[in-house]
Amino acid sequence: MNKKINPGVFYLLPVMLFIILIFLIPLIYSLGTSFTRWLLLRPDLGVKFIGLTNYIRLFKDIFTWQTLGRTFYFVFGAVSIETIVGFILALTLNTEFKGWKVVQSIILVPFMMAPIVVGFTWKFILDDNFGLIPYMLKAIGLGNITKDVPLLANPKMAMPMIIIADAWEYIPVVTLIILAGLKSLPIELYEAANVDGATSFQKFKYITLPMLRPVILVAVVMRTLTSLQVFDSIYVMTGGGPGSATETLSFYTYREAFISYDIGFSSALNVLIILLAMIFTIIYMKIIRG
Amino acid sequence: MKKLKVFLVLSLLLGSLLFAKDADLRLVSEVGIHTEAWKSLMDDFTKQTGITLQLEQIPYANYFDKLMLSYTSGRNDYDVPYVSGLWVPALAKAKYIYPISDITGAKALNFKDIPGISIYTIDKKVYMIPFYQELGGVVYRTDLFNDPVEKQKFKEKYGYELQPPKTLKQYLDIAEFFYRPPDLYGITLMGQRSIFLVTHFMQRLWAMGGKLFDSKMKPTFNSKIGEKALENLKEFFKYASPACKNYVFQDALTEFENGKSAMAEIWTTALFYANNPQISKVAGKASFVGFPRTEETLNRKLPMLYISWGFVVSSSTKDKQKAIEWIKFATDPKNLVKVAPIGCIPARFSALRDPELPKKLSWIPDFEKALSNCIPTPLYPLIPEGQAIINNYLAPNISDYLAGIKTAKQALDDAAKGVYELLNNAGYYSK
Amino acid sequence: MKRKNWKIKFLIGIIITIALIWTIVPIFWILSTSFKMPTEQFTIPPTLFPREFTLQNYINFFTRSDLVRKFFNSIFVTTTSTIISLILGIPGAYALARFNFKHANLLSFIILLARMMPPIVMVVPFFMITRFLNLSDSYIPIIIASSFLSTPFAVWMMRGFFAEVPESIEEAAMIDGCTRFQALYKVVLPLVLPGTGATAILCAIIAWNQFLFALILTGPSTGTLPILVSMFITEKNIDWGIMSAAAIVTVIPMIIFGLLVQNNLVRGLTVGSLR
Numbered sequence: 001m002n003k004k005i006n007p008g009v010f011y012l013l014p015v016m017l018f019i020i021l022i023f024l025i026p027l028i029y030s031l032g033t034s035f036t037r038w039l040l041l042r043p044d045l046g047v048k049f050i051g052l053t054n055y056i057r058l059f060k061d062i063f064t065w066q067t068l069g070r071t072f073y074f075v076f077g078a079v080s081i082e083t084i085v086g087f088i089l090a091l092t093l094n095t096e097f098k099g100w101k102v103v104q105s106i107i108l109v110p111f112m113m114a115p116i117v118v119g120f121t122w123k124f125i126l127d128d129n130f131g132l133i134p135y136m137l138k139a140i141g142l143g144n145i146t147k148d149v150p151l152l153a154n155p156k157m158a159m160p161m162i163i164i165a166d167a168w169e170y171i172p173v174v175t176l177i178i179l180a181g182l183k184s185l186p187i188e189l190y191e192a193a194n195v196d197g198a199t200s201f202q203k204f205k206y207i208t209l210p211m212l213r214p215v216i217l218v219a220v221v222m223r224t225l226t227s228l229q230v231f232d233s234i235y236v237m238t239g240g241g242p243g244s245a246t247e248t249l250s251f252y253t254y255r256e257a258f259i260s261y262d263i264g265f266s267s268a269l270n271v272l273i274i275l276l277a278m279i280f281t282i283i284y285m286k287i288i289r290g
Numbered sequence: 291m292k293k294l295k296v297f298l299v300l301s302l303l304l305g306s307l308l309f310a311k312d313a314d315l316r317l318v319s320e321v322g323i324h325t326e327a328w329k330s331l332m333d334d335f336t337k338q339t340g341i342t343l344q345l346e347q348i349p350y351a352n353y354f355d356k357l358m359l360s361y362t363s364g365r366n367d368y369d370v371p372y373v374s375g376l377w378v379p380a381l382a383k384a385k386y387i388y389p390i391s392d393i394t395g396a397k398a399l400n401f402k403d404i405p406g407i408s409i410y411t412i413d414k415k416v417y418m419i420p421f422y423q424e425l426g427g428v429v430y431r432t433d434l435f436n437d438p439v440e441k442q443k444f445k446e447k448y449g450y451e452l453q454p455p456k457t458l459k460q461y462l463d464i465a466e467f468f469y470r471p472p473d474l475y476g477i478t479l480m481g482q483r484s485i486f487l488v489t490h491f492m493q494r495l496w497a498m499g500g501k502l503f504d505s506k507m508k509p510t511f512n513s514k515i516g517e518k519a520l521e522n523l524k525e526f527f528k529y530a531s532p533a534c535k536n537y538v539f540q541d542a543l544t545e546f547e548n549g550k551s552a553m554a555e556i557w558t559t560a561l562f563y564a565n566n567p568q569i570s571k572v573a574g575k576a577s578f579v580g581f582p583r584t585e586e587t588l589n590r591k592l593p594m595l596y597i598s599w600g601f602v603v604s605s606s607t608k609d610k611q612k613a614i615e616w617i618k619f620a621t622d623p624k625n626l627v628k629v630a631p632i633g634c635i636p637a638r639f640s641a642l643r644d645p646e647l648p649k650k651l652s653w654i655p656d657f658e659k660a661l662s663n664c665i666p667t668p669l670y671p672l673i674p675e676g677q678a679i680i681n682n683y684l685a686p687n688i689s690d691y692l693a694g695i696k697t698a699k700q701a702l703d704d705a706a707k708g709v710y711e712l713l714n715n716a717g718y719y720s721k
Numbered sequence: 722m723k724r725k726n727w728k729i730k731f732l733i734g735i736i737i738t739i740a741l742i743w744t745i746v747p748i749f750w751i752l753s754t755s756f757k758m759p760t761e762q763f764t765i766p767p768t769l770f771p772r773e774f775t776l777q778n779y780i781n782f783f784t785r786s787d788l789v790r791k792f793f794n795s796i797f798v799t800t801t802s803t804i805i806s807l808i809l810g811i812p813g814a815y816a817l818a819r820f821n822f823k824h825a826n827l828l829s830f831i832i833l834l835a836r837m838m839p840p841i842v843m844v845v846p847f848f849m850i851t852r853f854l855n856l857s858d859s860y861i862p863i864i865i866a867s868s869f870l871s872t873p874f875a876v877w878m879m880r881g882f883f884a885e886v887p888e889s890i891e892e893a894a895m896i897d898g899c900t901r902f903q904a905l906y907k908v909v910l911p912l913v914l915p916g917t918g919a920t921a922i923l924c925a926i927i928a929w930n931q932f933l934f935a936l937i938l939t940g941p942s943t944g945t946l947p948i949l950v951s952m953f954i955t956e957k958n959i960d961w962g963i964m965s966a967a968a969i970v971t972v973i974p975m976i977i978f979g980l981l982v983q984n985n986l987v988r989g990l991t992v993g994s995l996r
Contacts, residue, residue, distance in 0.1 A: 007901065008820025015813030015876060016828060022869045023835045026846030033849070040362050041384045041674045042716060092736045095729075103737055105980055107744055108987075112979035113972040114930035116947045120968055121747045124754070124961060132750055132769075153482065153536035155693045168747065176987050229839040232932045236951050241483035242535075242693060244686050250841045257845045258937065259355065260678045261362060270842045277842070281834050285826075346787065346941055349952050363848065363857040365940050 027274060034267035041261045054268035063244070063252075070159065071248040074230065077163040078170075079223045083216065085167070086174030093175070094182045104176075111172040119233030122165040126151050126237075155245040158238050162246050165233045170226075174219045181215030182208070214287065221284045228277060249273055313344035315612055318357065319372035320350040323562050323633025324422040324599060328372075328620045330629055335619045341612050351538075354677075361386040366606040370613050375418060375598040378410050380674040382417045387602040388610065389415035395614045399621070403638050406598060406666045418600045419617050420637035421626070424558035425660050426489055426581060426595025428461070430454055433575040434468065434552050443467075454579035458497060458522065461553075461582040465529040468552035476529035478545045478554035480537045483689035485669060488680050489595055490526075490555060491688050494519035496593045496667070497583045503671060507718050509709045511684075512702035520691055520698040526555075527692065535692070547571060555581075557597055558657060562633040577653050580660030589663075596666030598637055675716055683708040755779070755965035778966035787941070788949060792970070795945040798860060799928040802867035806924045809868075810875025811917070815905055817876070818883035819891075836873035840933045843869070848937050860943050866934040871924035878923065878989035882916030883909070919985030922978045929975055946971045 034055070037048045058064050089107070093100050110118065125131045127150075137145055151157050185208065193203050231250045234240060240247040240255065247255075253273065257266035319325040325347065332343050346368075348356050354377060360367045361384070373381070381387045390396050392415060399419055401407055410418040434440055435452060444452035448463050455461035465476030480486035492502065500515035510516075527534065531545065539556065543563055546554040547570040554560060563569060564576035581594055601620065603613045619625065623644065626636035631650045635657065636642055648654045670676030683705040691701035713719065750769070755778050757771040782788050822828060843866070851862040886909055894904040910917070932947040939945060949967045979986060 006820055006822065008816040008822065011812035011816035011820075012822070012828070015809040015872060016831075018809050019832060019835050019869070019872060022865060023831070023838070023843075026843050026850065029846040029850065030842065033846075037715070039716065041380055043384055045717065088736060089740055092733050092740075095733060097730075097733055097737075103741065105983060107740060108979070108983055109748065109976055110744060112926055112975045113748075114932065114947050114950070114975070116930075116932040116950050117751075117968045117972050120950050120964065121751050124965075125747055125750055130961065132746070150533055150536045155690075155695060168743070173990070176990065180987070225837040229841075231839075231841060232947075235932075239483070241686070242689055244690075250839055253841045253845070254933075255682070257841075257848075258359065260682065261358075263845070263849065266845055270845055273839055273842050277838050278834065281830070281837050284837070285830055285833060289826075352952055359937065360940060362852070363937075363940070364852045364855055365857040367940055 030267045030270040030274070032267075033263050034271050036264045036267075038263040039261060040263060050264070054265045057265065058268050058272065066244070067247055067249055067252050070244075070246070071228070071250075074159060074163060074166075074246075074248055075224055075227045077160070078166045078227045078230075079220055081163065081167045082171050082174045082223055083220055085171050086219065087178055087216065089171065089175040090178035090182055093179050104179075107175065108172045110169045113169065115169060115230075115232035116236060118165055118169045119236040122161065122168070122233065123152070123237045126161060152238055153242050155242050158242055158245045162230075162233055162237060165237065166227065166230060170223065174223060177219045177222075178212065178215060181212055185211050217287050218284070221280060221287055225277065225280045225284060228273070228280075249276075313342040314609070315341060315343050315616055316367070316369045317343060317345045317372065317616075318368040319345060319347055320353045321347045322350065323559065325372060327629040327632040327634035328421055330632060331620055331625055335616060338619070339615055341615060343616065361604075366604070369604055369607040369609075370601050370616060371604065372421070372599060373418065373602055375406075375409050375420060375600065376668045376670045376672075376676065378418045378602065379412060379672045379676065381602065382412050383674045385605055387417055388605045388607070389417055390419060390603055390614070390617070391416040393603065393610045393614050395611060395618075398618055399614070403623070403640050405637060405639060405642075405661075406596060409596075409598070409666065409668055409672065410600070418602045419621055420598040420600035421621050422600070422634050423596065423598040423637040423666075424635050425657065425664070425666075426493060426555075426557045426597070427660060428455065428553050428579050428581060429546065429556050429558075429560050429564065429576055430553045430579065431549075431551075431572060431575050432577050433572075454577075455582045456579075456588065458494070458582050458584055462522075462525060462529075465526060465553065469529040471531070473550070475531045475534075475545075475551040476553065477526055478537070478542045478551040478556070479523075479527060479530045479534045480539060480542045480556075481527065481530075481535035481689075481692065482538050483685050484538060485677075485680050485685065486538050486542075487688055487692075488684045489669060490523050491516075491519055491684070492669070493555070493581045493595055494522050497581060497587060498522075499584070499587050499590075499592070501593075507671075507673075507713055509706040512699070512706040516702050517698040520688065520702065523688075524692060546576075557595065558635060558653075559597075559633070561651075561653060578656050578660075580656075580663065591663060591665055593667035594660070594664035595669060596664070597669065600637065673718075675712055678712060679709050683712070751965045751968055754961055755969050757962055759960070759962055778962040779970075781963050782966045782970065788967070790942070791944050791946050791949055794860075794939075794943055795929055795947075795971075798863055798867055798945055799925050801860075801864050802871060802928045803921055803924040805864070805868040806871040806875040807917070807921060810872050810920070811879055811910075812905075814876045814879030815883050815909070818880050819888065832873045832876055835869070836877070840870070840931075844933055844937050847934070851938060857938075858940060858943075862938040863934060863943060863945070866938060867928035867931055870931060870934070871927040874927060875920050875924055878920045879913070879916065881989060882913040882920075886912050915982075915985050916989065919982040919989050922982045923986060923989065926975045926979060929971075 035049060035051060037045070037050045037053070039045055093104055126133050134151065137143055145151070145157070151161055189207050189211075190203060193207060198206075229250060230248065231254065234246050234248065234251050238246045240251050249269065250273070253266050253269040256262050256269060329345065332345070336342055354374075357368075357371060357373070357377075358380075361381070378387070382389075390399070391401075396416075401416060404420060405423060406420070407416065410416055410420070435454065441452045444464075444467055447467065450460075452464070452467075455464055467476065468474055469476040479490055495502070495511060495516055498515045498519055500511065500513060500519065502509065502511050504510050531550065533545075534542070537545070542554055542556055543560050545551055546556070546560065547564055549571045558578055561576055561578055565573050567573035570576075583590075583592065601617045603610055607613055621638065623636065623638045623641040626634060626638055626641040627644050627646055627650075630636060630647060635651070635654075636647070641647065642654070642658060670680050687696065687701040687705040690696045691698055696704065753769060753771055756774050756776070758773050758775050758777065817825070817828070847862060847866055851857055856862055890908055890912070891901065891904040894908045895901060899907065930947065931945070932951075935945045935948055939948070946967070950964060950971055
């Protein structure tokens with residue numbers, strides 16, 4: 001039997017080559033530099049191999065763990081809100097009320113906006129002096145929330161605000177995924193249930209929910225992965241503050257790389273993020289395939 | 291669809307051909323009034339020497355990061371950046387800027403006439419020629435301080451005359467006296483987790499006789515004096531507006547300009563804005579006093595926040611002679627006095643003593659008095675890690691303290707620990 | 722029965738109303754501010770509609786040569802990287818939809834990982850490598866980076882669209898004498914054109930909206946629009962007016978394009994998650 005080259009290889013090769021080169025080379029580079037002491041602002045110190053020192057520093061420093069905690073706080077908060085609200089919105093859109101397509105279009109808009117603009121929009125709207133929301137809070141009597149400390153300067157409120165901005169941008173995506181899932185549910189099951197005399201509530205609980213579980217799971221894991229990336233809104237809304245209240249892993253890495261120019265340490269942080277992303281991506285693949 | 295894309299690409303390529311050729315010297319600066327001051331000299335310079343200039347301005351908040359990024363990525367974007375004196379050590383050590391004293395024709399710059407020149411001199415080479423200088427202190431409302439009704443009420447309450455504060459106690463008393471929310475606050479502070487917040491801490495630390503580092507560069511700000519300085523700062527926030535917690539320089543300035551506070555702990559640049567009738571509601575009513583001390587330290591020569599901005603020359607600049615020409619022109623004492631009202635406190639002894647100057651800026655004598663009683667100290671320690679020390683260790687911890695997350699001792703100890711590790715990692719403590 | 726319908730309709734109405742207000746008000750706020758006079762931006766209390774409608778902010782924006790340059794750069798980078806993504810992605814997606822590969826799972830994993838990797842991880846080595854190769858002054862780093870970000874999406878989406886075309890169509894064409902490549906080009910591609918359009922728009926959106934890579938990998942002459950939005954803080958005040966104008970200019974093109982292809986966009990985004 002002569003081995004034929006799969007003709008598909010020629011179609012696939014360019015893109016795989018591109019992705020592998022552009023993707024793997026930087027990753028390997030990062031891995032390499034994570035074992036060095038390389039401070040761009042001190043060319044006189046050169047590049048020195050220091051083994052696992054960066055990693056030891058990474059795991060000994062309590063700031064790393066706090067940052068991980070904050071990151072998971074953000075991811076958990078954002079994904080929960082987006083999933084719940086997305087689910088409700090998807091159910092609502094699924095009833096195909098009059099004009100639902102227009103509503104769908106409008107709701108989709110935030111997703112198309114550059115995240116940096118979304119961050120700017122919320123920074124402005126939350127501005128203590130000139131923004132809409134503090135003004136409205138005062139108008140409805142909740143002015144106490146911002147009385148002593150503006151929202152974005154309040155360590156307890158800053159992260160929730162970032163979560164809200166993120167939710168505003170990405171709820172549409174979750175909504176659409178769940179909506180597509182709802183639309184693909186087999187009608188026969190519902191018809192059979194109707195014959196058996198099931199109530200709406202029963203139909204929801206015993207047909208809709210279980211059949212939607214995979215879809216919701218997909219949305220959750222996908223959003224978990226993509227919310228690890230959040231950077232733009234933090235950059236423009238709080239700069240990681242107040243204190244370090246909104247400093248997530250991504251932002252911490254950015255600071256170490258482009259403010260302190262500590263290439264070695266930021267590469268170690270990179271590797272940590274890569275590992276996290278890989279773990280969640282594997283989970284995601286298993287869910288889609290299974 | 292495709293045709294549209296092709297058209298766009300073509301038009302762009304055409305458009306890029308139209309973009310002008312670079313000027314002889316590419317300047318870069320922040321957006322601020324002292325930049326406006328020397329901007330007004332640019333045309334005269336080109337007329338006089340034929341050297342063309344081109345200026346890009348980047349908002350202050352992003353300026354240093356962008357400049358650093360431009361250098362570290364290996365690009366050759368700018369010839370003569372206008373920078374803060376604080377950035378000089380980092381830029382020089384990384385060899386991104388060239389020692390001006392090594393360029394032919396540099397002697398004409400007259401280094402002896404430059405205050406604080408030691409700040410920009412590294413390994414006996416001068417890296418920056420300052421255009422502008424200022425001190426950190428207290429800007430106050432002359433109308434409120436001179437008002438006889440206020441004076442009397444103050445004397446009744448506190449037992450001494452109302453005047454620009456000389457001691458921290460007087461400073462706090464006055465802040466309390468003028469704390470009349472929501473129309474008037476006693477003091478404007480800058481509370482955002484940033485260098486601005488740290489300046490409040492440092493001024494108090496120094497005023498109480500403390501120091502940031504010892505001679506071996508080991509952090510000493512987490513001493514008892516440091517804790518007292520932090521706690522004193524918290525007291526002051528009681529008499530400031532709640533919005534101060536998120537303020538940076540521009541917000542604090544706006545608040546004072548709108549007449550919402552009796553004093554602002556800020557630097558002298560603010561006076562140019564505050565006294566400008568086009569933008570300020572308190573124009574003509576703002577003056578300056580050096581940062582108050584304690585009773586014990588009243589007459590000592592103490593470190594005080596000193597800020598200066600000036601010109602440096604990129605190492606990658608092709609024609610460094612031309613760069614010197616511009617610097618010479620821009621920092622000529624006569625030109626400095628000419629553009630002072632636009633927004634420049636000249637960084638030349640000869641210009642400061644020019645009798646024409648107080649006619650244009652009435653508070654120059656107060657400024658000179660404060661300057662003579664202090665050791666000009668930059669906002670950051672003069673090492674490449676200086677900014678990281680302030681931004682990554684002091685700012686977050688002081689912010690945490692004020693937010694109630696840490697105690698004063700905790701905050702300062704955490705900061706000191708981080709700074710110690712940073713400097714240790716960069717080789718400062720090894721022999 | 723009637724009462725239940727009424728209750729449900731009421732509930733739907735409330736949910737939709739909240740959703741619409743929540744979505745529209747922030748966008749409207751920025752739009753409104755972009756048309757306000759500089760003095761009005763700073764009124765307390767804030768006004769929802771401009772008292773004095775003005776185009777000054779937009780005029781200021783378009784008359785600054787450095788700003789217009791960024792607009793052109795955005796167009797250039799977005800167009801180029803979209804074209805690259807399509808050229809690479811379409812054949813790749815076709816291959817994944819039509820052929821069996823031994824390591825299909827591994828390949829899918831790599832493509833998926835590339836899509837999910839937080840950009841910060843790539844930015845640092847990109848920056849260092851660009852610096853090493855002395856490419857910092859050119860468009861090449863940002864174009865490669867943008868292409869890298871959108872190519873996985875291109876593959877992902879096109880694969881779904883190709884999967885919907887029955888293979889019999891190519892087989893018929895090949896029986897008539899075409900090579901497979903000709904069959905793809907002449908027969909299949911026209912069939913998935915709407916899908917391709919949506920994919921192109923999605924790639925464009927990704928490239929256009931990219932901030933972190935643009936921040937690090939571009940200089941004064943190669944910078945893109947998102948950089949502007951983060952940069953209008955003068956020494957005196959945040960100039961909300963001109964920033965709002967910049968923000969609107971940055972988002973409007975992508976909103977328009979996105980809405981034009983939204984049906985296929987939605988199909989493409991969700992088709993991968995519903996195996």
